[in-house]
Amino acid sequence: MRSFVAHDAGLLEDIVLALASGESLTGLLQPCAEALVRHLDVALARIWLADADQSQLILGASAGLDTRLDGPQSRVPFGAFNIGRIAATRRSDVINDLVHDDRVSDPDWVRRERMVAFAGLPLVAGEDVVGVVAMLSRHPLDEGTVESLGVVARALALGVRRLQAEHDLRIERDTTAKLQ
Secondary structure (H helix, E strand, O other): OOOHHHHOHHHHHHHHHHHHHOOOHHHHHHHHHHHHHHHHOOOEEEEEEEOOOOOEEEEEEEEEOOOOOOOOOOEEEOOOHHHHHHHHHOOOEEEOOHHHOOOOOOHHHHHHOOOOEEEEEEEEEOOEEEEEEEEEEOOOOOHHHHHHHHHHHHHHHHHHHHHHHHHHHHHHHHHHHHHO
């Protein structure tokens, strides 16, 4: 098993820098997805954010094999597919045998791209699910890699919550200023 401190100090540094410098959700999310691909040796990392009424997830960042934000999984209803189930149940999901897992929505793509493993975690801040972070890999994901993703998920949830609170505060200030 890998040690987070020994192997992923660079990942943690990249995540902290993105959280500290991110003044927009895009500015926060994309560097985090790229850091996951770079430091955890995964083929694809994606981050979805919950919409205001928590009925669907909207893809906010994608790095690695596919960087499009407008594909078939750009909007995922809570409860649908692995990503939506993770949000709805607030439970992580790790699969190290994707080819034989009946929850895979596109088994042909999994075989064609030689994907072996999936890990997805909810982004939970307080009582709310603010999103989901997930990654796909061409090799099995060990416990240390999943633990590293858990550290990133907790940090991302707090970063997203902070930016949402700042956005709400700006709107409130603008509204107050217009009324005066």
